[in-house]
Amino acid sequence: MKTLIFLLEKEFRQVFRDPAILRMLFIMPVIQLIVLPLAANYEVKNINIDIIDHDKSDFSAELITRLNGSGYFKLKNTPGTFEEAMKDFANDNADIILEIPSNFEKDLVKENNSKLFMAVNAINGAKANIGASYLNSLIQKYNIEVRTEWLNAPEQKLQKGILLEYSNWYNIHMNYRNFMVPGILAILLTMVGMFLTSLNIVREKEAGTIEQINVTPIKKHIFILGKLLPFWIMGLVVLTLGLLVARIIYGISPLGNLFHVYLFAAVFLWATLGLGLLISTISKTQQQAMLIAFFLLMIFILLGGLYTSIDSMPKWAQIITWFNPVKYFIEVMRMIILKGSTLFDILKHVGIMILFAIFFNAWAVLSYSKRS
Amino acid sequence: MNELAIKAEKLSKNFGSFKAVDEISFDVKKGEVFGFLGANGAGKTTAMKMLIGISTPSSGKASIAGYDIxxxxxxxxRNIGYMSQKFSLYDDLTIGENLRFFGGIYGLSRPDIKLNTEKVLDRLHLQKEKNALVKSLPLGWKQKLAFSAAMFHSPQIVFLDEPTGGVDPLTRREFWDMIYEAAELGTTIFVTTHYMDEAEYCNRISMMVDGKIEAMNSPKELKKQFNASSMDEVFLDLARKATRTGD
Structure with missing residues (x-):
């Protein structure tokens, strides 16, 4: 126990003497939390559209004005032919091509039925799909208005559309940032914790100081604990900073109990820092440790449910995510912060995380060998 | 009471088919200054690492201060100190912080640490540099500090791996003064070196060639045995037999 205090004293001194670590701990997460949620946004705006208007009628002109004024579309070009429009597709200047046939107004007025053709550039699949559905709904709306107002169509002839009313729960304004910020905070904490710990022991190997440690009677678990605790404390400080940024800049404060956020983060940090130390004990150089940490982080992030929903992943990928501690953290952060979940709701997550923590830390202690 | 500080019997370490240390046997008495000599790559450091318990032997037996390796x-x-060939104190800590850390790891009390630190600073005339980061010190001072750190918890035996590598003759001389002071207080010294003038300072020396101990005796007896006027000649005589190339 006394040894541990000397070890902690030394680790803290070293951390506070290294400006690179301090920047990584305190400045990097804050900047990322300010910049990332603004950039990482699924709301699609600025969809570039080419409209080929063969009709050149009042109706088609009105439709174009409406699309332009919707705020989602940017009218790029009004080419004469579909072939010309395809050039914009090829150069990635347009995401959607809308072709209005020459008898659009006539058909609509006379036959109460007309066709529009829409082509979608699916290279950016998400943008294209969302754009197409926006366009679709705008045209539907226009269609209904045209029929009721302009054509004075008799009521009974109007097909009664199914009116879908919906309400968003937990993220009332469908504000994408509310969804992203807790998740990004979870990722940042993982990144900072894993990188710093994975580089720590291996740096002592490179400097040769580990040899001086290994000839002392220090106990292996005390050594690992002494390496873990400083970053555990600093991880919680980073979390606090992140929550403050979320509150001040995005106005997000946890609906649930703040203490539960810390409780889970504490267990989560214990697990990820253990993993970082494990990487550090098995690596021979800092470069090696960095690459392993980076490889794992990529998987953790991509299979963590931050950017893509885990529910829509194939079954095998979903099974992989069970072994991803970051997935549980992101879930819990969203549950407590956005949904106001209680300790009872996250009990399963806490249990799983404790298992991760025991597993990684035990492995780290075992793989740290004072002898070769 | 066991009068042997170190006892090794047919101690070996293989890396694959390469026999880094090949069945070496020797004893070191308590309070002795024992020189462990050999060319680069002869296996000195590997042997030392087995003795200090950071490398597991492939075969053989050895005991240090009566304890099995x-x-x-x-x-x-708990009973040994070690000074590595490569400087291995913390560059980003001050002299005082380094001493305190290692003192603490060995279980010294805070008052003892304070007292010993003052002694070391006085002995090395480093009072003014107490709060200087270790990385700012010249190599000679670093080496003396590393030795003091290895001796900080008053071990029975201290292992020094090429402690005077790369330092000037004056500092080497001062370094050996410190070694003698420690030996007089009863500490057993196990030291490797390349410098044959330093070999003369040892009570007894062993010469390692290609992983084996080829000769072992006091410097005086060795010179007689090899019919040589200096330890240099003894060394060259033996080292020429080596078939391994140095590192």
């Missing part, structure tokens, strides 16, 4: 390494570690 297979099962009692942690007990051994």
């Amino acid at each position: 297979y099962n009692e390494t942690e007990k051994i570690k």
Whole structure:
């Protein structure tokens, strides 16, 4: 126990003497939390559209004005032919091509039925799909208005559309940032914790100081604990900073109990820092440790449910995510912060995380060998 | 009471088919200054690492301060000090912080640490540099500091791996003064070196060639045995037999 205090004293001194670590701990997460949620946004705006208007009628002109004024579309070009429009597709200047046939107004007025053709550039699949559905709904709306107002169509002839009313729960304004910020905070904490710990022991190997440690009677678990605790404390400080940024800049404060956020983060940090130390004990150089940490982080992030929903992943990928501690953290952060979940709701997550923590830390202690 | 500080019997370490240390046997008495000589790559450092318990032997037996090097390494570690070939104190800590850290790891009390630190600073005339980061010190001072750190918890035996590598003759001389002071207080010194003038300072020396101990005796007897006027000649005579190339 006394040894541990000397070890902690030394680790803290070293951390506070290294400006690179301090920047990584305190400045990097804050900047990322300010910049990332603004950039990482699924709301699609600025969809570039080419409209080929063969009709050149009042109706088609009105439709174009409406699309332009919707705020989602940017009218790029009004080419004469579909072939010309395809050039914009090829150069990635347009995401959607809308072709209005020459008898659009006539058909609509006379036959109460007309066709529009829409082509979608699916290279950016998400943008294209969302754009197409926006366009679709705008045209539907226009269609209904045209029929009721302009054509004075008799009521009974109007097909009664199914009116879908919906309400968003937990993220009332469908504000994408509310969804992203807790998740990004979870990722940042993982990144900072894993990188710093994975580089720590291996740096002592490179400097040769580990040899001086290994000839002392220090106990292996005390050594690992002494390496873990400083970053555990600093991880919680980073979390606090992140929550403050979320509150001040995005106005997000946890609906649930703040203490539960810390409780889970504490267990989560214990697990990820253990993993970082494990990487550090098995690596021979800092470069090696960095690459392993980076490889794992990529998987953790991509299979963590931050950017893509885990529910829509194939079954095998979903099974992989069970072994991803970051997935549980992101879930819990969203549950407590956005949904106001209680300790009872996250009990399963806490249990799983404790298992991760025991597993990684035990492995780290075992793989740290004072002898070769 | 056991009068032997170190006892090794047919101690070996293989890396694959390469026999880094090949069945070496020797004894070191308590309070002795024992020189462990050999060319680069002869296996000195590997042998030392087995003795201090950071490398597991492939075969053979050895005991340090009466403790077995297979099962009692942690007990051994309480009773030995070690100074590595490569400077291995923390560059980003001050002299005082380094001494305090290692003192603390060995279980010294805070008042003892304070007292010993003052002694070391006085002995090395480093009072003014107490709060200087270790990385700012010249190599000679670093080496003396590393030795003091290895001696900080008053070990029975201290292992020094090429402690005077790369330092000037004056500092080497001062370094050996410190070694003698420690020996006079009863500490057993196990030291490797390349410098044959330093070999003369040892009570007894062993010469390692290609992983084996080829000769072992006092410097005087060795010179007689090899019919040489200096230890240099003894060394060259033996080292020429080596078939391994140095590192």
